[in-house]
Amino acid sequence: MSSKDKIITAAIEVFSEHGYHRASMDEIALRACVAKGTLYYNFPNKAQLFKTLVKQGLQEIMDTTCQALDMPLTLEESIQRVIRLNLDMFLESTNFAHIIFNELSNGIEQEVLLEIKELRREYLHFLADILEESKCGGYVRDVNCMIAATSIVGMLQSSCNYYLNNKNEMSREDLEYFLFTLITKGLFTTHA
Amino acid sequence: MSSKDKIITAAIEVFSEHGYHRASMDEIALRACVAKGTLYYNFPNKAQLFKTLVKQGLQEIMDTTCQALDMPLTLEESIQRVIRLNLDMFLESTNFAHIIFNELSNGIEQEVLLEIKELRREYLHFLADILEESKCGGYVRDVNCMIAATSIVGMLQSSCNYYLNNKNEMSREDLEYFLFTLITKGLFTTHA
Amino acid sequence: MSSKDKIITAAIEVFSEHGYHRASMDEIALRACVAKGTLYYNFPNKAQLFKTLVKQGLQEIMDTTCQALDMPLTLEESIQRVIRLNLDMFLESTNFAHIIFNELSNGIEQEVLLEIKELRREYLHFLADILEESKCGGYVRDVNCMIAATSIVGMLQSSCNYYLNNKNEMSREDLEYFLFTLITKGLFTTHA
Amino acid sequence: MSSKDKIITAAIEVFSEHGYHRASMDEIALRACVAKGTLYYNFPNKAQLFKTLVKQGLQEIMDTTCQALDMPLTLEESIQRVIRLNLDMFLESTNFAHIIFNELSNGIEQEVLLEIKELRREYLHFLADILEESKCGGYVRDVNCMIAATSIVGMLQSSCNYYLNNKNEMSREDLEYFLFTLITKGLFTTHA
DNA sequence: TATGAATGAGTTTTCATTCAT
DNA sequence: AATGAATGAAAACTCATTCAT
Numbered sequence: 132m133s134s135k136d137k138i139i140t141a142a143i144e145v146f147s148e149h150g151y152h153r154a155s156m157d158e159i160a161l162r163a164c165v166a167k168g169t170l171y172y173n174f175p176n177k178a179q180l181f182k183t184l185v186k187q188g189l190q191e192i193m194d195t196t197c198q199a200l201d202m203p204l205t206l207e208e209s210i211q212r213v214i215r216l217n218l219d220m221f222l223e224s225t226n227f228a229h230i231i232f233n234e235l236s237n238g239i240e241q242e243v244l245l246e247i248k249e250l251r252r253e254y255l256h257f258l259a260d261i262l263e264e265s266k267c268g269g270y271v272r273d274v275n276c277m278i279a280a281t282s283i284v285g286m287l288q289s290s291c292n293y294y295l296n297n298k299n300e301m302s303r304e305d306l307e308y309f310l311f312t313l314i315t316k317g318l319f320t321t322h323a
Numbered sequence: 324m325s326s327k328d329k330i331i332t333a334a335i336e337v338f339s340e341h342g343y344h345r346a347s348m349d350e351i352a353l354r355a356c357v358a359k360g361t362l363y364y365n366f367p368n369k370a371q372l373f374k375t376l377v378k379q380g381l382q383e384i385m386d387t388t389c390q391a392l393d394m395p396l397t398l399e400e401s402i403q404r405v406i407r408l409n410l411d412m413f414l415e416s417t418n419f420a421h422i423i424f425n426e427l428s429n430g431i432e433q434e435v436l437l438e439i440k441e442l443r444r445e446y447l448h449f450l451a452d453i454l455e456e457s458k459c460g461g462y463v464r465d466v467n468c469m470i471a472a473t474s475i476v477g478m479l480q481s482s483c484n485y486y487l488n489n490k491n492e493m494s495r496e497d498l499e500y501f502l503f504t505l506i507t508k509g510l511f512t513t514h515a
Numbered sequence: 516m517s518s519k520d521k522i523i524t525a526a527i528e529v530f531s532e533h534g535y536h537r538a539s540m541d542e543i544a545l546r547a548c549v550a551k552g553t554l555y556y557n558f559p560n561k562a563q564l565f566k567t568l569v570k571q572g573l574q575e576i577m578d579t580t581c582q583a584l585d586m587p588l589t590l591e592e593s594i595q596r597v598i599r600l601n602l603d604m605f606l607e608s609t610n611f612a613h614i615i616f617n618e619l620s621n622g623i624e625q626e627v628l629l630e631i632k633e634l635r636r637e638y639l640h641f642l643a644d645i646l647e648e649s650k651c652g653g654y655v656r657d658v659n660c661m662i663a664a665t666s667i668v669g670m671l672q673s674s675c676n677y678y679l680n681n682k683n684e685m686s687r688e689d690l691e692y693f694l695f696t697l698i699t700k701g702l703f704t705t706h707a
Numbered sequence: 708m709s710s711k712d713k714i715i716t717a718a719i720e721v722f723s724e725h726g727y728h729r730a731s732m733d734e735i736a737l738r739a740c741v742a743k744g745t746l747y748y749n750f751p752n753k754a755q756l757f758k759t760l761v762k763q764g765l766q767e768i769m770d771t772t773c774q775a776l777d778m779p780l781t782l783e784e785s786i787q788r789v790i791r792l793n794l795d796m797f798l799e800s801t802n803f804a805h806i807i808f809n810e811l812s813n814g815i816e817q818e819v820l821l822e823i824k825e826l827r828r829e830y831l832h833f834l835a836d837i838l839e840e841s842k843c844g845g846y847v848r849d850v851n852c853m854i855a856a857t858s859i860v861g862m863l864q865s866s867c868n869y870y871l872n873n874k875n876e877m878s879r880e881d882l883e884y885f886l887f888t889l890i891t892k893g894l895f896t897t898h899a
Numbered sequence: 900t901a902t903g904a905a906t907g908a909g910t911t912t913t914c915a916t917t918c919a920t
Numbered sequence: 921a922a923t924g925a926a927t928g929a930a931a932a933c934t935c936a937t938t939c940a941t
Binding site: 753 | 909913914
């Protein structure tokens with residue numbers, strides 16, 4: 132495993148545990164079992180290291196989603212798959228997802244912040260395009276698909292967060308069913 | 324205007340602009356036009372100051388919402404009002420709302436973090452109770468109201484965020500209508 | 516009880532518990548149940564407040580000792596009394612005694628430090644004079660009485676400290692007997 | 708000279724001059740000619756830095772004393788040597804010795820304070836063991852050797868302090884002779 | 900005589916970043 | 921390609937003291 136990879140693995144851990152600001156380069160180096168200098172040999176600075184992780188993370192979800200949709204499916208099945216995959220991401224690495232989608236507001240170096248926002252936007256566009264297609268098929272109500280995608284992601288994330296802190300109240304199936312219903316009933320035409 | 328009030332006003336500004344971690348006590352003091360010592364005379368530390376703001380903010384929304392619902396309204400009208408009030412909050416002070424609902428994940432002093440999470444939970448319960456009532460009336464589908472409330476807040480917030488960054492794409496009415504539809508169609512029975 | 520007295524009582528407590536530097540005027544005011552301003556109304560500053568306590572404390576011991584010696588006693592009895600009284604002081608308010616005799620070295624405002632050192636010196640002189648008298652009577656070896664007094668006080672204090680932390684090892688009588696023996700055998704001529 | 712050594716040298720100076728609380732990390736860094744960050748790179752905090760100094764200081768005295776006693780000597784000679792070495796320490800670095808033996812009372816971070824007290828205790832045990840041996844040989848009266856050692860150290864320290872401030876009154880030989888006499892007559896049996 | 904809000908200089912500590920090796 | 925000692929700016933927080941009331 133290369134130094135770079137060790138650093139990336141460690142960085143995801145540390146950023147997830149402490150959030151961007153409280154994550155220290157020292158701890159990342161320690162966890163990666165490399166010297167601090169090695170961090171800066173591989174990444175120009177903290178913000179860029181963070182951006183790399185975000186980019187990689189979002190790319191992975193998009194790739195997985197693409198693969199999952201790359202087969203003949205009914206609209207319902209497609210929707211369910213996308214929800215399930217996103218739930219996987221949010222539940223498996225909630226903190227990291229949280230960071231990507233939320234802790235970006237302020238306090239991160241402008242230059243990098245903008246790039247990360249752009250990445251996030253790309254991901255939302257990716258989801259919006261799926262909705263757009265369904266809209267063309269007449270299955271989705273006439274809504275702004277970007278804002279619909281944004282809303283869905285916000286909903287997924289906040290509900291996952293709640294679910295993780297209150298697992299006793301409901302099963303993962305319940306959560307999935309709830310979200311599936313809310314989204315289909317809320318966004319889709321009755322024919323769906 | 325008392326020092327305490329000046330500090331609170333300044334603190335909301337600064338926390339909103341920079342997020343919790345990048346907000347510095349120095350800047351808050353500067354903006355409030357008081358000495359740094361005055362900050363610490365009025366609030367024991369940064370985290371407690373922050374908690375005060377959050378508490379006050381959430382209380383205000385709850386109060387306003389309660390007032391708004393304290394009159395004979397159809398269910399539709401009630402829903403619309405709650406959405407509108409929450410949109411007001413999210414749009415008028417997005418960053419602050421963002422902080423309350425998101426930047427709490429990690430990196431804030433445990434003790435205070437837990438208190439704030441509890442406050443947030445109270446607010447969600449407050450919303451969930453409104454839904455619960457409607458459920459008893461048979462207007463809302465049989466869902467876990469807490470997770471529904473959580474999802475709605477997540478949705479409101481992420482969509483507001485998007486709207487603020489893309490005002491050219493849609494009007495506030497569009498946003499409100501979209502959310503109203505998504506929520507009513509998604510959560511309510513057809514009779515509603 | 517006057518404000519001044521309340522402050523003095525509280526101050527002794529707080530200085531004893533935390534040492535001069537860690538004792539805060541805030542805590543003293545709190546314990547004395549007066550406002551902070553009242554401290555500064557009664558004493559010009561922290562150092563002067565401290566000096567007042569020291570002065571008062573040393574004066575009390577000297578007075579008590581004088582009284583105790585102001586009656587016909589054999590030399591042995593006199594010695595024993597002086598030891599006992601000093602032990603009382605050191606044991607009852609070790610921390611305060613510690614402060615008076617030790618924590619004065621550095622870090623206290625020069626001006627006041629010198630005054631306090633002078634007070635301590637007076638006390639040592641007081642003890643030295645008692646020795647001097649015995650020396651004239653031929654009971655004490657020909658030593659520098661000031662250094663003998665200084666040594667005795669140092670010994671009393673360090674042994675009290677040890678005793679307080681290791682009460683299980685010895686009784687107060689053992690301690691008193693040990694010190695009495697060490698001092699008489701060490702300083703006195705065999706006739707004593 | 709390594710940064711660490713420079714810091715230690717400077718720290719001893721500064722702590723000696725101002726006492727623990729008034730010694731500032733800024734001044735230590737300045738004197739050591741290193742950046743403030745370097746202090747914290749080498750020592751986790753002020754208290755630990757202080758502990759390091761104390762540990763090192765006490766170790767040195769014990770080592771020197773051991774060496775000095777590691778040769779055939781009469782009891783008298785041994786005693787004299789131990790006194791002389793301790794005097795050396797107290798006179799050469801009075802302030803530092805003062806800090807070790809006195810300024811520990813209160814106001815230092817608990818955790819470190821306890822460690823330092825333990826170190827001091829070790830040193831006293833070291834002295835007590837020397838006395839214990841002599842006691843077995845029948846040269847020392849039947850006393851609790853720990854409290855004897857404690858008393859001796861207290862006596863040495865306070866008398867040194869006095870001597871340093873009143874050099875005109877007596878020579879170092881006088882001081883040494885006085886202490887030697889007080890200790891041998893006070894603690895030893897007449898055969899010694 | 901007493902108050903307590905306000906001050907600001909001073910202190911410890913953190914941490915991203917640099918650079919000689 | 922990797923190291924880790926060194927840096928210094930920035931941050932949170934403390935506390936003796938002042939002063940208008």
